[in-house]
Amino acid sequence: MKRALPGVIAVAFALVEGFWPQQSAAAHWSVGAVIVLGLGAAVVFGRGRQRSPSRAWARSSLRAVRHWWAHPIRSASVALWVLVLLATAGWDAYSFSHQSDRLPTLSRVFGGITRYPLGRASVFALWLGLGAIIIFSERRTDP
Amino acid sequence: MSALFLGAVLGDRVWIAIAVVAALGLAASLRWRRVTSPWGVLRWFLQCWAGRAFVLVAWSIAGWHLFCQRP
Numbered sequence: 001m002k003r004a005l006p007g008v009i010a011v012a013f014a015l016v017e018g019f020w021p022q023q024s025a026a027a028h029w030s031v032g033a034v035i036v037l038g039l040g041a042a043v044v045f046g047r048g049r050q051r052s053p054s055r056a057w058a059r060s061s062l063r064a065v066r067h068w069w070a071h072p073i074r075s076a077s078v079a080l081w082v083l084v085l086l087a088t089a090g091w092d093a094y095s096f097s098h099q100s101d102r103l104p105t106l107s108r109v110f111g112g113i114t115r116y117p118l119g120r121a122s123v124f125a126l127w128l129g130l131g132a133i134i135i136f137s138e139r140r141t142d143p
Numbered sequence: 144m145s146a147l148f149l150g151a152v153l154g155d156r157v158w159i160a161i162a163v164v165a166a167l168g169l170a171a172s173l174r175w176r177r178v179t180s181p182w183g184v185l186r187w188f189l190q191c192w193a194g195r196a197f198v199l200v201a202w203s204i205a206g207w208h209l210f211c212q213r214p
Contacts, residue, residue: 017210022210022211027210027211028211031206031207031210031211032207032211034206035203035206035207038199038202038203039199039203042195042196042199046192046195050190050191050192050195051190051191052190052191053191054191054192054193054194056191057190057191057193057194058193061187073175073177073178074177074178074179077168077171077172077177077178077179078179078184080164080168081168081179081181081184084161084164084165084168087161087164088161091154091157091158091161095154100154101152102152102153102154103152103153103154104152104154104155104158106158107208107209107212109155109158110209114209114210120210123209124210127202127205127206127209127210130202131199131202131206133185134185134189134195134198134199134202135199137186137189138186138189138190138195
C-alpha cells in the first residue's frame with residue numbers, strides 16, 4: 001500500500017493537470033512546480049549516491065568509443081540510438097525552421113494527443129514517471 | 144499501413160519512419176540481450192552527476208514546452 005501511494009498521487013495529479021485548460025495559470029504553475037521540485041529532489045536524493053564521478057564516467061565512455069570494435073553489436077546498437085536521437089532533433093529543427101503544414105514539428109505531433117484532456121493527462125503521467133526514473137534510479141544504495 | 148503512410152504529408156512520413164526504426168531497435172533489444180535498449184542508454188547517462196543533470200534539463204525543457212508553450 002505504501003509503495004502504491006506515490007503512484008496513486010501521481011495519477012490523480014496527472015488527471016487534474018489534464019483537465020485544467022492548457023493556457024491557465026494553474027496548469028503552468030503546476031508544471032513549473034514539478035520541475036523545481038524534481039531538480040531539488042535530484043540534488044537531495046542524489047547527493048553522495050552517484051555511481052561514478054563525472055570525469056571517470058567521461059573517461060570510460062571515451063575509452064569505450066575508442067575501442068568500439070571490442071563489442072561490435074553493443075556499439076552498433078548505441079550508434080543506432082544516437083542516430084535516432086539526432087534524426088529526431090534534426091528533423092524537428094528543420095520542420096520548425098520551415099513553419100509549414102507539410103512539416104509538423106514533434107510537439108505538434110504530440111499536440112494531437114495533448115489537445116484532449118485524457119491524452120494530456122496520460123502524457124503528463126508518462127512525463128512524471130520518466131522524471132521519477134531520472135531522479136531516483138541508478139543511485140548507489142549502499143550507505 | 145502503406146495507405147496511411149502514402150496519405151500522410153512529407154513531415155509525417157519522416158516521423159513515421161523514425162518511429163519504425165526506433166520500434167525495430169526496441170524489438171531487437173528485447174529479443175537479443177546484447178543489443179542496447181533505450182533503457183540502457185538512459186542508465187548510461189544516469190551513472191554520474193553530469194549525465195543525470197543533462198537528462199534532467201532535457202526532461203524539464205521538454206515538459207515545459209509540451210505542457211505550457213505548445214499552442
